[in-house]
Amino acid sequence: MNQGQTERHSVSLTVNDRAVEAEVEPRLSLADFLRRHLDLVGTHLGCEQGACGACTVLVDGQSVRACLMLTVQADGTTVETVEGLATNGELHPVQEAFRTKQGLQCGFCTPGMLMRSLELIRDNRGITAEQAREGLASNMCRCTGYQYIVEAVVEAASNMDTEVNQ
Amino acid sequence: MKAPPFGYRRVSSAAEAADALRELGSDARILAGGQSLLPMLSVRIASPSHLVDIGRADDLRHITADNGSLRIGAAATQWSVENDQATTAAAPLLADAISRAGQVPIRHRGTVVGSIAHADPSAEIPAAVLASGATLIAASTGSEREISADDFFQGPYMTALEEGELLREVRIDRWPDGTGHAFEEFSHSHESWPVVTAAVLVLLNGGTIDRVAIAMSGVDGRPVRAGQAEHELTGQAPTPELLAEAAQSATRDLEPFSDVFGSGRYRKRVATALVRRALTTATTRAGGGA
Numbered sequence: 352m353n354q355g356q357t358e359r360h361s362v363s364l365t366v367n368d369r370a371v372e373a374e375v376e377p378r379l380s381l382a383d384f385l386r387r388h389l390d391l392v393g394t395h396l397g398c399e400q401g402a403c404g405a406c407t408v409l410v411d412g413q414s415v416r417a418c419l420m421l422t423v424q425a426d427g428t429t430v431e432t433v434e435g436l437a438t439n440g441e442l443h444p445v446q447e448a449f450r451t452k453q454g455l456q457c458g459f460c461t462p463g464m465l466m467r468s469l470e471l472i473r474d475n476r477g478i479t480a481e482q483a484r485e486g487l488a489s490n491m492c493r494c495t496g497y498q499y500i501v502e503a504v505v506e507a508a509s510n511m512d513t514e515v516n517q
Numbered sequence: 518m519k520a521p522p523f524g525y526r527r528v529s530s531a532a533e534a535a536d537a538l539r540e541l542g543s544d545a546r547i548l549a550g551g552q553s554l555l556p557m558l559s560v561r562i563a564s565p566s567h568l569v570d571i572g573r574a575d576d577l578r579h580i581t582a583d584n585g586s587l588r589i590g591a592a593a594t595q596w597s598v599e600n601d602q603a604t605t606a607a608a609p610l611l612a613d614a615i616s617r618a619g620q621v622p623i624r625h626r627g628t629v630v631g632s633i634a635h636a637d638p639s640a641e642i643p644a645a646v647l648a649s650g651a652t653l654i655a656a657s658t659g660s661e662r663e664i665s666a667d668d669f670f671q672g673p674y675m676t677a678l679e680e681g682e683l684l685r686e687v688r689i690d691r692w693p694d695g696t697g698h699a700f701e702e703f704s705h706s707h708e709s710w711p712v713v714t715a716a717v718l719v720l721l722n723g724g725t726i727d728r729v730a731i732a733m734s735g736v737d738g739r740p741v742r743a744g745q746a747e748h749e750l751t752g753q754a755p756t757p758e759l760l761a762e763a764a765q766s767a768t769r770d771l772e773p774f775s776d777v778f779g780s781g782r783y784r785k786r787v788a789t790a791l792v793r794r795a796l797t798t799a800t801t802r803a804g805g806g807a
């Protein structure tokens with residue numbers, strides 16, 4: 352392209368129930384858009400190659416790697432990030448289960464783990480440990496050994512099953 | 518690292534995509550799911566002038582089964598295809614191969630046709646497409662042509678697509694009812710990149726093999742069909758000995774590449790084992806007792 356000028360595109364999307372409009376360069380990833388333009392730094396960047404899952408967010412309800420999606424591709428979509436989970440200072444049941452089950456140590460993988468876990472639970476309220484383990488194969492954790500994360504997902508699913516909300 | 522700057526155009530149809538490729542010239546590239554292209558951009562081994570985004574093109578999102586064939590458009594995601602009932606009924610081999618390709622969040626974005634166009638020599642989907650005897654439909658401004666899977670894959674990341682061509686659709690002709698399928702893969706950890714894969718279809722008729730297809734990936738610069746082994750099996754009763762011999766014959770002339778995931782010799786031995794296993798499973802599913 353013409354290097355002298357930087358092409359920009361306008362996008363409008365919904366992020367955690369908030370309507371957002373911006374002018375962005377085509378190369379800006381959704382992860383960088385969330386972090387730098389919206390200050391939503393909960394979405395972490397590890398590999399920026401799609402391999403680790405730290406940047407996982409939900410786009411139109413489906414988990415995606417925010418590092419492997421351009422902001423221009425997210426135009427018109429609804430994005431959910433870890434910042435949208437807690438309401439009025441109260442942890443979401445998935446977050447609460449990670450806390451009580453000690454499903455995190457350093458916390459680097461946690462935002463991605465939480466978003467992928469939320470998707471797994473929405474799809475399957477009766478999720479088993481085996482299904483959680485299989486589903487979370489998409490996300491890496493270098494601290495916990497996964498065991499407590501799997502337990503947290505099963506616990507969160509049963510708690511959410513008995514709640515009216517979510 | 519971040520991607521270098523590029524121009525971006527979102528198109529709403531196959532015709533618009535072909536026109537954009539013609540207008541923008543040889544440095545423009547199709548953006549499908551981006552699950553291979555965006556990592557290549559961020560390590561800067563690719564620097565296209567423009568990306569032509571086909572993700573929202575309505576006439577490229579179809580997954581349709583009719584007249585004995587399955588058609589998958591270039592914007593249909595891997596996840597939507599593997600979860601589509603028409604696909605699992607008409608092309609269970611392809612559905613199995615897709616479900617082994619990377620992780621779910623990757624398959625939410627990645628497309629079936631994008632994996633074919635990308636032509637990674639180890640990838641699952643090209644092996645299944647080759648075994649299925651699929652037809653690839655390439656579109657350019659004002660014209661279209663059909664390319665058989667046998668001719669499509671030419672080398673590592675090299676295909677028969679020409680400048681200005683969009684891979685519009687893959688068409689898989691359905692094998693008869695009763696066909697057994699099997700997809701086997703070896704990778705170093707669960708859901709990681711395949712080292713070697715084997716894709717097999719078997720149709721029996723009165724105790725002998727009526728029709729068989731064997732394809733492998735990770736053993737050459739492109740996915741390969743084992744024509745000689747298929748020939749040796751056809752018309753024969755599928756005994757365990759025969760299937761083991763056919764697996765040897767399927768890999769005899771291969772000289773696989775070596776890389777960090779496995780040496781050439783290792784790949785060859787793994788491929789032989791996977792082909793034997795896949796032949797055994799497919800034959801059993803086809804109603805044979807191998």
Ligand SMILES: Cc1cc2nc3c(=O)[nH]c(=O)nc-3n(C[C@@H](O)[C@H](O)[C@H](O)COP(=O)(O)OP(=O)(O)OC[C@H]3O[C@@H](n4cnc5c(N)ncnc54)[C@H](O)[C@@H]3O)c2cc1C
Nearest residue numbers: 401547549550551552553554619627628631632634640684
């Ligand atoms: C962490 C991770 C793990 C992965 N694991 C696997 C795995 O185990 N097995 C596997 O096979 N793949 C794997 N992949 C890659 C796979 O997910 C890609 O989806 C696939 O290779 C390409 O599909 P895409 O739709 O994303 O294509 P894109 O990335 O958009 O495009 C890939 C290339 O094909 C070209 N292209 C795409 N569509 C067309 C078209 N219709 N016409 C012409 N050219 C086109 C593009 O220009 C580009 O050069 C993995 C990727 C990641 C990030």
Ligand code: FES
Nearest residue numbers: 397398399404418
């Ligand atoms: S930062 Fe996106 S997957 Fe690792």
Ligand code: FES
Nearest residue numbers: 456457492493494
């Ligand atoms: S808690 Fe440290 S990486 Fe998972």
